Amino acid sequence: MYPSITPPRQVKIGDAAAFAGTTPRAVxxxxxxxLLPxxxxxxxGRRRYGHDDMIRLLWIRKMSAAGISLDDMRAAFTEARDIxxxxxxxxxxxxxxxxxxxxxxxAVQRLRAVGSPLGLLSELVTDRLSHLPPDALRPSDLDTLLVTERVFxxxxxxxxxxVFIVLATHPDLRAEDDRLDAAEAALDDGADPHDPRVEELAVRRYAQQTALEQAIEAAGLDAAEEKLFESYDGDLKGEEDTQMSAFEAITKMPYDFSPARMRCMELTAQLLAGAHSADH
Known part of the structure; x- marks a missing residue:
């Protein structure tokens, strides 16, 4: 014969939580x-849970497992909202x-395939750079792409x-880019904005940018860019939050550039704008 078992009429919170598969804290x-009276x-002085309490608690656990929010559970129990x-x-x-x-x-698959932080950038960027050797891109290149993706x-x-494809495949252009970066960084060491070096550097940077554009065109990369514009539908699901307005970027992204370096950048931009307007 089996021993007779008399179920309890009420249980404590620990037993109630254990039976429902949750914790006393959740209860x-x-x-x-x-949600639970x-x-x-x-x-x-301790709570005692009866049959009806346990039924409610079990339904709460089932709804939670289905992904129903606590607010919606409350509404469902009170019939305040259509199920x-x-x-x-x-x-x-x-x-x-x-x-x-x-x-x-x-994203994880791209990271595994690429084997570098490049895989964390958008698929458009990863695909364009996927043919380069793993060490062709510098960390600073990836940093720049990261900021550009956020802004544009x-x-x-x-x-x-x-630009980075050309720099990775043209050692002479990469070397000149490094020299210009170093010279521009030197402007942050207290250089006068009207120092003759500022204008000289702006002219050199303009020449470098022109050379990069010519190399891009010679390699047919500009045609690839046009195809991107033609195929891009502006609806990259899941990447909407990677972009912010240029105004927001200017006001939120910190750069510790000196007045001399800022003037060099402005002069370079003026030279480029003048050249592009002349071409059109």
């Missing part, structure tokens, strides 16, 4: 937000989570990738 939270306390509305919104949330999970998996979006960064 207390359900009480606090009004707080039962009466026994003579020892179809709750389920419709839940389906939208789950679909968004699934899409985000797919994007994250794609994946398409802007993919177009800028042409």
């Amino acid at each position: 207390r939270h359900y009480h606090q937000i009004g 707080e039962p009466e306390r026994g003579g020892d 179809e509305e709750i389920l419709s919104r839940l389906e939208e949330t789950l679909a968004a989570r699934e899409a985000e999970s797919k994007r994250q998996r794609a 979006g994946p398409l802007g960064a993919a177009v800028q990738a042409s």
Whole structure:
């Protein structure tokens, strides 16, 4: 014969939580937000949970496992909201989570394939640079692409990738770029904005930029850029938050450039703008 078992009429919070597959802390939270009515306390001052309490707690756990929010659970129990509305919104949330999970998996796959932080940038950028050797891009190149993607979006960064392709495949242009970077950085050491070096550097930087554009065209990279513009539909799912306005970038991205260096950049921009307007 089996021993007779008499089920308890009420249980303590620890037993209630264990049976439902949750924790006492979670049960207390359900009480606090009004999702689970707080039962009466026994003579020892502790809560006692009866059959109805356990049924409610089990339904809460089932809804939570389905992804239903606590607010929607509360509405469902009180019939304050149409259950179809709750389920419709839940389906939208789950679909968004699934899409985000797919994007994250794609990013991990790109990281594995590329083997460098380049894989964290958008697929447009990664694809454009995928044919380069792993050590062809410098960390500073990736930093620049990262900022460009934030300001101008994946398409802007993919177009800028042409510059780094040329620098990676033209040692003479890379060497001149390094010399210019060093000379411009030297302007931050207290140089006068009207120092003759400022204008000289602006002219050299303009010449370098012109040489880069010519190399880009000679390599047919400009044609690849045009194809990007033609195929880009402006709807890169999951990458909308990579972009911000240029105004926001200017006001939020810190650069510790000296007045001399800023003037050099402005003069270079004027030279480039003048050349482009003359071409058109």
